[in-house]
Amino acid sequence: MRQRDIFFFWLPLFASWLLMTAEGPTVTAAINRLPDEVVMLAAQGIVVSLSVTIESPIINLLATATALVRDRDSFRLVRRFTIHWAIFLTIIAVLVAFTPVFDLVVVRWMGTPDNVARWVRPGMQIMTLWTAAIAWRRFLQGVLIHFGYTRLVAWGTAVRLLSSAGTAIGLALWGGWPGVYVGATALMAGVLAEAAYATLAVRPLYREELSAEKNFTGEQEEPPLSYSELFWFHLPLASTALLTLLAQPLVAFSLARLDNPTLSLAAWPLVFQLVLMARAAAMALPEAVIALTKGPETYAPVRRFAFTLAGLSILGMLLLVLTPLLPFYLRGIQDAGAGVAELARRGTILFLPYPALFVLVSWLRGRLIHSRATRNVNVGMAINLTITAALLFLGVYRSWPGLTTAAVALNVAILAELLYLLWRSRDILDLALPLFHFGQKRTPATID
Numbered sequence: 001m002r003q004r005d006i007f008f009f010w011l012p013l014f015a016s017w018l019l020m021t022a023e024g025p026t027v028t029a030a031i032n033r034l035p036d037e038v039v040m041l042a043a044q045g046i047v048v049s050l051s052v053t054i055e056s057p058i059i060n061l062l063a064t065a066t067a068l069v070r071d072r073d074s075f076r077l078v079r080r081f082t083i084h085w086a087i088f089l090t091i092i093a094v095l096v097a098f099t100p101v102f103d104l105v106v107v108r109w110m111g112t113p114d115n116v117a118r119w120v121r122p123g124m125q126i127m128t129l130w131t132a133a134i135a136w137r138r139f140l141q142g143v144l145i146h147f148g149y150t151r152l153v154a155w156g157t158a159v160r161l162l163s164s165a166g167t168a169i170g171l172a173l174w175g176g177w178p179g180v181y182v183g184a185t186a187l188m189a190g191v192l193a194e195a196a197y198a199t200l201a202v203r204p205l206y207r208e209e210l211s212a213e214k215n216f217t218g219e220q221e222e223p224p225l226s227y228s229e230l231f232w233f234h235l236p237l238a239s240t241a242l243l244t245l246l247a248q249p250l251v252a253f254s255l256a257r258l259d260n261p262t263l264s265l266a267a268w269p270l271v272f273q274l275v276l277m278a279r280a281a282a283m284a285l286p287e288a289v290i291a292l293t294k295g296p297e298t299y300a301p302v303r304r305f306a307f308t309l310a311g312l313s314i315l316g317m318l319l320l321v322l323t324p325l326l327p328f329y330l331r332g333i334q335d336a337g338a339g340v341a342e343l344a345r346r347g348t349i350l351f352l353p354y355p356a357l358f359v360l361v362s363w364l365r366g367r368l369i370h371s372r373a374t375r376n377v378n379v380g381m382a383i384n385l386t387i388t389a390a391l392l393f394l395g396v397y398r399s400w401p402g403l404t405t406a407a408v409a410l411n412v413a414i415l416a417e418l419l420y421l422l423w424r425s426r427d428i429l430d431l432a433l434p435l436f437h438f439g440q441k442r443t444p445a446t447i448d
Contacts, residue, residue: 065142
């Protein structure tokens, strides 16, 4: 397998993630140009953190569908599974947005300042159907990736970005709405447009590739997929995503209790969006690894590609933080105030190694998911979250600076997860590293 083959398979997925991560900066740029921008930006950050936490169990439907949808029967089964998750998580979103659960979570648990919390509730109410739309399009995107239609996934994300950006700009110019209303409505418009596009894009594939006459069970016959097998395959991935995204409200919880809470909560979305864009290359990697790993002869090329991405991620972050690009982005594009921009600039510098570490973690997650060792992926993320929470609470206890605490916690946590995944993957990687390469090799099927 050539590096260019991997690159052109991965490229549309990367473009999709990059366009997706560009959505947040577009929305915050609109909010920054509206009245009371610091409070609105802080409220929007909490709305997004809570929404992505609620949706987290279905984020990895992309990997589940990529790995398991192989014929019409498995497509229908995973579709039914997706609908069940969408209904369950939408009920949770309704409880948070419309009942006293909101005060319990946002005010009491997270300690959000009152002037920010009052704007979080309407944002959550606008985002009620966010999870259902995300679940549906992640499922369909996984099907498209499994059959090699990665370009359609990228086009779908372009539709999403155009819809959300157009809505944000239009409402900011002519709507007269508060910033959090503009931000939440723009995000909802984007995901609904992308879900509609994915539905249309998968229809020809359903008629042809997934026709009743065809059977996509691979080179060897496999028994039909059962709902129980699907549930237990996806559950560790759902738990992994939940643990991953719990870090966001944990950071908000900590920032609300440290120095300058409103300023820190306003700067954090700017920092986190930059980090998301920087790790877009990594986010596209697991599905590429799952789809392209066909046997032992493909391990080394995929590994080489992952290491190249890690190196390029470091170079990209250095280019961002050591040149005028970062100040221009924060002050020119985002139009952030001087205090918020300076805080965000210092916070971004602290995340210099994070995207490269995330690339390596994403590669290992893909290898383990391909080997059906999803429990190891889940344990790795549990280690990540535990260390994140411990360092955040330590920062609150010792009154460390807010964004410094967040950066230290997330960097140390991703490094710990990487070391664990390397250890659990030592039998399938053949890295020839003394620390990890020991003992007799086992086949991937024997990994527990």
